[in-house]
Amino acid sequence: MFVDYYPGATIIHRLDVRAKLVAFTALMVLLFFFTNPFYNLLLAAFSTFLLYYLGLPTRKISSILKPIAPILLIIMVITAFTYPADNFVIPVAKVVFYKKGWFEVTSGGVLYGATLVLRIFNMVVLSSILTCSTPLDHFLQVMKMSRLPSNVSFLIITGIRFVPTMQKKVEMVFNAQKVRGAHFDEKGLFSRIKAYIPIMVPLLVQSLYMSDRLAVAMLNRGYGAAARQTSLEEISLTGLDYIFIILFSIVTGVGIYLRFKGIGRL
Amino acid sequence: MMELTVENLSFQYNRSPELNLEEINLQVSKGEVIGVLGVTGAGKTTFMRTLNGLIPQFFEGKISGKVLVQDLDTQVYRIQSLVRRVGFVFDDPETQIFGINVKEDVAFGPCNFGLPKEEVFARIKKSLNLVGLEDYEERATENLSGGEKQRLAIAGVLAMGSEILVLDEPTAALDPLGKEAVFQIVELLKKQGMTVLLVEHETEDMAAQVDRVIILDHGRIIYRGETRDVFQEVPLFSKYHLRPPEVAEFGWRLYEKRLISKDEVPVTEEEGVALIKRLLPSMAPPSTINAIKVDKSEGKGKIIQSGNAAPQEVMIEVKDLSFSYIKKQPVLKGINLQIHQGDFLALVGQNGAGKTTFCKILTKLLAADTGKVTFKGEEINKFSHVRLAKHLGYVFQNPDHQIFSSSIKEELEFGLINQGLGEAERRERIEKVLHIVKLDKPLTTHPFNLGRGERQRLAVASILVLEPEALIIDEPTTGQDWQGTRNIMELIKDLNRQGHTILIITHDMRLVAEYCNRVVVLNKGTILADETPRQLFTKPDLLKEARLRPPQISRIVHQLADRGVPQDILGVEELLIAVTKLREQGGV
Known part of the structure; x- marks a missing residue:
């Protein structure tokens, strides 16, 4: 889930991107440790708390969650109906609500469905929190530090920069062909591909043309002049970051311990 | 040491059949501002590319001669080192x-x-x-x-x-406000001692900015001189298909009538005002103000004035149209407009005023929030795009956003096939339309082998081939030289004469004055004015509010009200008549 940076001054905003990535990874791992929805519910409460703590406008939050709501519902229903009781170990999960042939609605199915739903919810919310609270530049810094060749990170930045430009081009080309009476609702794969040729060709030509001009513009700005380019913002770890990293390492450790103790199963 | 030294420079791109630059010599000293003029393909951009090593290091070809940036040879030092200078x-x-x-x-x-x-x-x-x-x-x-x-x-x-700045048509894609800002920056940099090379088609702005001018044609510098000297050579401009400043054109006509010496030909607005004040020395007696008549059937006034003529059939009617992309930020607020059969209407206004949005609603690319649009009495919501295309064509600004075929024929057939027309009918229409747009190339020619102006003609043809009664044309002249601008505007004028209703979006007020019979000013989502260009250009306050700059002659005329010069004068010809008549009356 890619969400724009939302400026702010919360602790999460101030944390170093690496600390945030550690915490994010730890939470992602924890999500998959337990099948009992209780633990994921705890995590969901935590991530929801963070979401509100960030002070995102409600409109933005709903724009994150709305698109996935139907998927969550479908998953919930399908799991509830398709997991027979012998998949589960703990008694609470073995209750059969309804059975006809292979078709079985069990408490375990419902609970497992809830876990899956909470997992997706947590993944979406946590990754949104990460991208909302971290400027793109910081991710790129990590990319640079991880010894990714500077060409690669430049490629990625430029790619991101030109997404909206290309979107505009796509719209312009679509409009230009629409007013000539083009129709895109053809039946059948081949006809459909053919219907899109009037869109694809000008776009391809435009991108080639743009890439040519960009190459010139890059040289014009001295790209490749010095062996090492200046980084504008150098990220550095502070005390808070270390506390965070240690805290999440402990939480993950505890999670692993509990998991091997057999806690949190269904 | 010179900032730039170009010696006997010749260059030919690898795939070019002829020399692209030939025997160029130029020396530029620190702090000079040089204007570069020439039609598309004259070699302006090619020349500029040699100045930072892009030629021959990135664009390859045969090069001879030498370019020195301060003391650096551009064929020796890397582009990345040269760009620091x-x-x-x-x-x-x-x-x-x-x-x-x-x-x-x-x-x-x-x-x-x-x-x-x-x-x-x-x-x-x-x-x-x-x-x-x-x-x-x-x-x-x-x-x-x-x-x-x-x-x-x-x-x-x-x-x-x-320390040297090369601006290659920096304002080609900008609206008047954006242009003005760029020219202000050039002026500021000039004051700071920066050396500037400015390639521009906007000669009126250039005349006020640069110290020296070079004119390129077919890869050669065919003329060079101090700014005043060059711009006073008005016949040179028509010879090389360039647009002289209106005021210089006016001055040249006076010179031809032996009313002034050649040295007196004005090249900027200020000089123009000063000259006319000198020619009409006394304050006009109040009785003569607006008493002199300029026959507007002559010169630029010959277009049908909408409103005066018999009422024509309403082709497009817009009622209470409102639209917003984001809630509570309306782009169009309650627009009411009637477009008549035979109109040649210009839609003007700053970028962001809602011009393109308005046209997209007319062509059903966007749906209005409130209000309705009717075409010959029928609501456009009831049209499909296929059916609407037969009545209302929309030519977009950049022809390359629509050209996708590998031959002229296929490109033109696309719309016709969408309409479901048969082979014979298609062939007939294509032949006809190519004749109208004067695109005299074999049908199998690949569109990308055509020049920019020809591709634009092809784009117009691909819409025109559907024989729509009305045409919307979005900034048809952007990025074109004067010759290209002229050609496309003459084509549009011909279409209008043949009965097509025309709506163009443009920023070029000189074209509005010359070609259109009606101008609609959009400002912040509302219609600020809807009248003839002649009426509009007499209203400096309104123009200021819409942040529009009237043509140079109109701007000059506004400063001469106290001399009895009629305020509704349009263009060089009419000003000439007015000045002559005023002099006769004053007994000069």
Whole structure:
């Protein structure tokens, strides 16, 4: 889930991107440790708390969650109906609500469905929190530090920069062909591909043309002049970051311990 | 030491059949501002590319002669070293911005040189101040207007510490406000001692800006001189298909009548005003004000004046139209407009005034929030795009956004096939339309082997082939030289004569004055004025509110009200008549 940076001054905003990535990874791992929805519910409460703590406008939050709501519902229903009781170990999960042939609605199915739903919810919310609270530049810094060749990170930045430009081009080309009476609702794969040729060709030509001009513009700005380019913002770890990293390492450790103790199963 | 020395430079691109630059010699000293004129294909951009080593290091070909930037030979030093001295700003604001926000973009150059961080930040601040974008650091580049993007591009170049600035048609894609801002920056840089080479089609602005001018044609410098001397040579401009400033054209006509000497031919607005004041020395007696008559059936006034003529059939009617992309930020607010059969209507206004949005609603590319649009009495909602295309054509600004076929024939057939027309009918229509747009090429020609002007003709033809009664044409002259502009406008005028109703979006007020019979001013989503160009250009206050700049002659006339010059004069011819008559009356 890619969400724009939302400026702010919360602790999460101030944390170093690496600390945030550690915490994010730890939470992602924890999500998959337990099948009992209780633990994921705890995590969901935590991530929801963070979401509100960030002070995102409600409109933005709903724009994150709305698109996935139907998927969550479908998953919930399908799991509830398709997991027979012998998949589960703990008694609470073995209750059969309804059975006809292979078709079985069990408490375990419902609970497992809830876990899956909470997992997706947590993944979406946590990754949104990460991208909302971290400027793109910081991710790129990590990319640079991880010894990714500077060409690669430049490629990625430029790619991101030109997404909206290309979107505009796509719209312009679509409009230009629409007013000539083009129709895109053809039946059948081949006809459909053919219907899109009037869109694809000008776009391809435009991108080639743009890439040519960009190459010139890059040289014009001295790209490749010095062996090492200046980084504008150098990220550095502070005390808070270390506390965070240690805290999440402990939480993950505890999670692993509990998991091997057999806690949190269904 | 000269800032730039060009000696016997000739160049030929690898695939070019002929020399693209021939025997160019030029010396530029520090702090000079040089204007470069020439039609498309004259070699202006090619010449500029030699100045920072792009030729021959990036664009390859046969080169002879020498280009020195200060003491650096451009054939010896890397482009990346040369750009620290020669900065380039290109015409397309889109493809020279790399940063996601303004700060990153300005920093791109200095960071590439590996300058210390503090230095980079200092340079960002300084160059953003110079171009008037202070406090823009954190803004997303994507949300800047075209004019702001172009200023950002200049800042990016300045931040590299370049001492020579090459501006290659920097205002080609900008609206009048954006243009003005760029020219102001050039003036400021000139004061700071920067050396500037300015390639421009806007001769009126150039005349007021540059110290020297060179004119290129077929890769050669065919004329050069001090700005005044060049712009006073008006016949030269028509010979090389360039647009002289209106005021110079006017002055030249006076010179031909032996009313002034050649040296007196004005080249800027101020000089024009001063000259006419000299020619009409006394304050006009109040009785003569507006008493003199300029026969408007002569010259530019011959178009049908809508409103005076018999009422024509309403073709498109717009009622209470409102539209917004984002809730509570309306782009169009309660627009009411009737477009009549046979109108040649110009839709003008700053970028963001809602012009394109309005046209998209007319052609059903967007749906209005409230209000309705009818075409010959039928609501356009009831039309499909296929059916609407037969009645109302929309020619977009950039022909390359629609050309996709490998031959002229296929390109023109696309719309016809969408209409379900048969082979014979298609062939007949294509033949007819090619004749109308005067595209005299074999049907099998690949569209990308055509020049820009010809591709535009093809784009117009591909809409026209559907034989629509009305045509919307979005900025048909953007990025074209005077010759191209003339050709396309004459084509549109012919179409109008043949009965097509025309709506053009344009920023060029001189074209509005010359070609259109009606002009609608959009400002902040409402119609500010709907009248003839002649009426509109007599209202400086209204023009100011809409931030429009009337043609040069109109601007001059506004400053001569106290001399009895009628305020509704349009163009060189009418001003000439007025001045002559006033002199006769005054007994001069």
